[in-house]
Amino acid sequence: MEDSGLQKRVKDLRIKKGLSQEELADKTGLSLRTIQRIEHGESVPRGDTLKRLSIALQATPDDLIDWQVQEDKNVVKILSLSQLGFLAFPLLGIIIPLAIWILKKDKTKYVDSVGKSILNFQITWTIVLFALYVFFIANMIFHLQIIPLSMLSVLLIIGGLYLYNLIMIIRNTILVNKIKSVKYIPAIRFLS
Template identity: 40%
Template sequence: MEQVGDRIKEIRISKGFSQEELATKSNVSVRTIQRIEKHENTPHGKTLQLICEALGVQAEDILEFNQSEDTRILSWMYFSIISGLALPLGNIIVPLIFWLTNKSNIKDADKIGKHLVYNQIIISIVVFSILIMAAFFKINHMYPEHNSYGYILFFLLASLNYIYAFYAGLKANKGRYLRYPFFR
């Protein structure tokens, strides 16, 4: 796997810049450019932004270059939603852990992880609101002839969430990433 310094050097050479020219255009010292290209230093924050502006590229182009493609990890990110069956809020916490530990070194993990965690929060709020309302109606003997509908809806929505997560995990293993259709 190539490093950030290799990518910066490759872009610098393709643009026809010497290290001195890049240093002048970016307002970064020549020594810093040399250290980055020799892998003695990794650019972060303002330094990375200045170098990218001087090279005319986005920071993501340089940083994603260093990311590997791993469909297995992304597949497990989807499958981790199913942990909500065994752990309270596991459908949020476990994908969150997968996302935070892999977002910088696995391609697309940041985008997919954000999407999954956001959707699991929304789905959990909706599903548990339905459960709480059904329990409230049951306790207060409201609508006794329709009382089981809330529980059926809760079970149906929760089941659909886990089935979709399983299906999306299978697709991710083949390199195709599905998004939840409700919340973008």
């Protein structure tokens, strides 16, 4: 059985509460042998057993299991750089960071807050980009001439938008590397 540290936490909490294994067995309604197996790492409590132990030891199941949020700067850097997918296709700048955020937000420190900032910015950026595409296409098809635009000015506007996104990614990845707070602007708060 893999040693997850759970058996040590159960034993430490039992001793801290001044309980013997027999008393813990009585309080939980579990057998003495089950308590012994848990404390020796021969058995990992799940479901009802975990719930009974947490109630008897006046702890939450998370305290017993010890779901620690790890600090891994590399995951946050990968999350930040994953936005570069927008260069291939704008929606990839949302989809790739979203997948990493969903998988790591509860397991790695800073991923939740940085991920929300990234996603808010990338969603905003993508909406602006697609709105500009629609405006430029409508302007060409219907000859609206609301704003007289040449093909060069359209390319410069779109290119500038891409360049701004790239600069924000590079700037904030450097800040993540220095463990400083990131700032993506402008960003509509879709996730808070």
